Amino acid sequence: MRIAIAGGGLGGLTLARVLRRHGIDAVVYEREASRSARSQGGMLDLHPESGQRALAEAGLTGQFRSEARPDGEEHRILDPAGRTLVHHKPRPGSFSGRPEIDRRALRDLLLDSLPGDAVAWQRRLVAAAPRRGQGWELTFHGGHRVDCDILVGADGARSVVRSVLTDAGMSYVSTHVELNVEDVDRRHPDLADLVGPGNLWCMGVNQVLAAQRLGDGSLRVGISVRAEDRDLDTYRSKRALLDMFEGWDPRLTALIDASDSAPTPRRIEAMPIGERWTNQPGITLIGDAAHLMPPVGEGANQAMLDAAELAGQLAANPTDPDAAIRAYEEAMFTRIHPIAEMCARVQAMMLSPTAAEDVTRFFTARPSEPAPAA
Structure with missing residues (x-):
C-alpha cells in the first residue's frame, strides 16, 4: 500500500508513526518548509484515554514523560476583580491525570521518531483526484504530482481532502x-x-x-x-x-x-455536530479535517486517537484496506458525536x-x- 498522509500536524505524524510500528510505510506531505517554519502554539493536556493512549501505541510514552510537565495541570480561575474561584492543584509528579506538554515539543518528539524521508516538506496539497481503476493523484502547489493507493486527510480545518468527501460547511x-x-x-x-x-x-x-x-x-x-x-x-x-x-x-x-x-x-x-460522509474506497479523514470542534481541549487528543485507531485497522486488514477504513470511520463517527456536543456546551458556557x-x-x-x- 502506498499511503499518503496530507498534513504533518500531530494527527498525521501519529498515524505515520503507528503505521511504521506495524511495518507499514507512509509519506507525510506537509505544507511548511521545515519543522521550525512557524510557531506551533501553546501547550496542551494529553488525556489518558486518547492522546496518551495514542502515544502508547506509538511506543513513545517514555519520551512523552521526559518532555511533559505534570505541574502544568495546575489551573486557576478568577473573576474580573481578581478573586480566585477555582484553584486545581495536581498531585506532584503524577502522570495519572492530564499532564501538559508544549505542542512544539510533542511535534518534535513525533518527528524524531520517523525516518527523515517519511516527511516531504514544502508540499501544499491543492487537489486530489481519483485515478482510473483505483488510488489517487495528488497535485501540490508548484505542479508537483504523486500517486497513492490510500489518501488520509490530516490537513486541518481547511482540508483539501475533506472537499473530496463532503461539502460540509463550517x-x-x-x-x-x-x-x-x-x-x-x-x-x-x-x-x-x-x-x-x-x-x-x-x-x-x-x-x-x-x-x-x-x-x-x-x-x-x-x-x-x-x-x-x-x-x-x-x-x-x-x-x-x-x-x-x-x-x-x-x-x-x-x-x-x-x-x-x-x-x-x-x-x-x-463543523456541524454529527457530520458524516459516504465512505469512498482508499480515502478518509482524521482530526480537524474530520471533525473540527471548538478548541476546549479535545482537538489534538481526538486527532491522535483517530490516527492510532486508523493505523490499527489498516494493520489488522492488510489485504482489505477499504474494509479497514469503513470500520475506522464508523467507530470514529460514534465516538466523536458526544465529544463534539460536549465541546459546544463548554464553549457556550465559557462565553x-x-x-x-x-x-x-x-x-x-x-x-x-x-x-x-x-
Whole structure:
C-alpha cells in the first residue's frame, strides 16, 4: 500500500508513526518548509484515554514523560476583580491525570521518531483526484504530482481532502486573540506568580482572558470573545484590547500590557455536530479535517486517537484496506458525536454572561476532573 498522509500536524505524524510500528510505510506531505517554519502554539493536556493512549501505541510514552510537565495541570480561575474561584492543584509528579506538554515539543518528539524521508516538506496539497481503476493523484502547489493507493486527510480545518468527501460547511463560533510574554520569570515575576506553572482563566461577561505557562519560560496569552460581526482588525491593537477589559483588576490586564508580540486575532470555526460522509474506497479523514470542534481541549487528543485507531485497522486488514477504513470511520463517527456536543456546551458556557458562576459550578461539581485546555 502506498499511503499518503496530507498534513504533518500531530494527527498525521501519529498515524505515520503507528503505521511504521506495524511495518507499514507512509509519506507525510506537509505544507511548511521545515519543522521550525512557524510557531506551533501553546501547550496542551494529553488525556489518558486518547492522546496518551495514542502515544502508547506509538511506543513513545517514555519520551512523552521526559518532555511533559505534570505541574502544568495546575489551573486557576478568577473573576474580573481578581478573586480566585477555582484553584486545581495536581498531585506532584503524577502522570495519572492530564499532564501538559508544549505542542512544539510533542511535534518534535513525533518527528524524531520517523525516518527523515517519511516527511516531504514544502508540499501544499491543492487537489486530489481519483485515478482510473483505483488510488489517487495528488497535485501540490508548484505542479508537483504523486500517486497513492490510500489518501488520509490530516490537513486541518481547511482540508483539501475533506472537499473530496463532503461539502460540509463550517460555522463561526468565536474570535480568539493570541499574545506572548517572553522570559516572564525575570521580566514579569508578578505575572509568573499570577499564572503559576499551568493555566489561568479570568472569566468575564461573554469574554475570557487566559494565560498558560510554556516550557520555554514564556506565557501564551489568549482572549476569547463570542462570534461578532466585527472586523478582525479591531483586535490588532493592544489599546483596543485593554479597552475591552476596562474595569478589570489591573493585575489581570497586565497580561495584555506586558505582551511582546502584536495581537494575532483569528476566527474560530466548527463543523456541524454529527457530520458524516459516504465512505469512498482508499480515502478518509482524521482530526480537524474530520471533525473540527471548538478548541476546549479535545482537538489534538481526538486527532491522535483517530490516527492510532486508523493505523490499527489498516494493520489488522492488510489485504482489505477499504474494509479497514469503513470500520475506522464508523467507530470514529460514534465516538466523536458526544465529544463534539460536549465541546459546544463548554464553549457556550465559557462565553456566556454568567460564565464565572457556570464554570465555577462545573468544576466544583467535578473536583477530580482535570480542566479542559484554554
